[in-house]
Amino acid sequence: MASADSRYEYWRQKSEAHRDFADATPNITHNTLANWERNGRLRGIITQNIDGLHQDAGSQDVLELHGTAREIACMDCDWREPADSWVAKFVADDRVPDCPKCxxxxxxxxxxxxxxxxxEVLRTAFKWATESDLFLTLGSSLVVHPTASLPQIARERGAKLVIVNRDPTPLDSIANLIVNAPLGELFAAMNTVSNDPREQS
Ligand SMILES: [Zn+2]
Incomplete structure (x- = not known):
């Protein structure tokens, strides 16, 4: 944060990544989770993703533990705004913008x-974990704490734990069900066999 050169380089790289974000669309996993929430089956989503695709799919209650790349925030006050126009401004001016407020x-x-x-986000995530009766971890290696503690706490408070990940995780020994598969394949298979009319979008 102290180096102007580093901050310029950060903005340059983020502006390039922003184009990829802008083009990305929700996949079958995002869409299915949004359906479950609409149908009252899902309390919410706790995610480490920063791409905002759960919200694009229609999910309402999304806790973004690692923040969002869809917004720009000031490090010195509480100002924040959607990223699009600020990324465009950086590209046009070729200089790092300052907070319009402070x-x-x-x-x-x-x-x-x-x-x-x-x-606050983390506090709510732990609250959801303690209140859940079924905790799904989807595509997380479960090695980074405190995030990896959430399924553990849910399990201790009596929730069933389902872990879906391509590879084994450190919490496999306490899971009620482990599915080692890519998320997209699993959710495509579930949607194929689902004959519940409420699941149709
Ligand atoms: Zn500010």
Missing amino acids: NGRLKHATVSFGQTLPT
């Missing part, structure tokens, strides 16, 4: 290395 330092509203996770 002249402070702007960056994408993601949690970068060295930043702490958002306290």
Whole structure:
């Protein structure tokens, strides 16, 4: 944050990545989870993703533990806005913009290395974990804490735990069901066999 050159390079790389985000669309996993929430079957989603695709799919209750690349935030005050116009401004001006409110330092509203996770979001995530009766972990290696503690806490409080991941995880020994498969394949298979009319979108 102290180096102007590093901040310029950060904005340059993020602006390139932003184009890929803008083109990305929700997949069958995002869409199925959004359906489950609409049907009252899913309390919400706790995610480490920063791409905003769960919201694009229609999910309402999404806890973004690592923030979002869809917004720009000030490091020095509470200002934040959608990223699109600010990324465009950076590209047009070729200089890092300052906070319009306090002249402070702007960056994408993601949690970068060295930043702490958002306290309120994390608190709600732990609340959901303690209240859940079924906790699904989807496509997480479950090695980074405190995120990896969430399924553990859910399990301790009596929830069933389902782990879906391509590879084994450190929490496999406490899971009620383990599915080692790519998410897309699993959700495609589930949608094929589902004959519940409420699951049709
Ligand atoms: Zn500011």
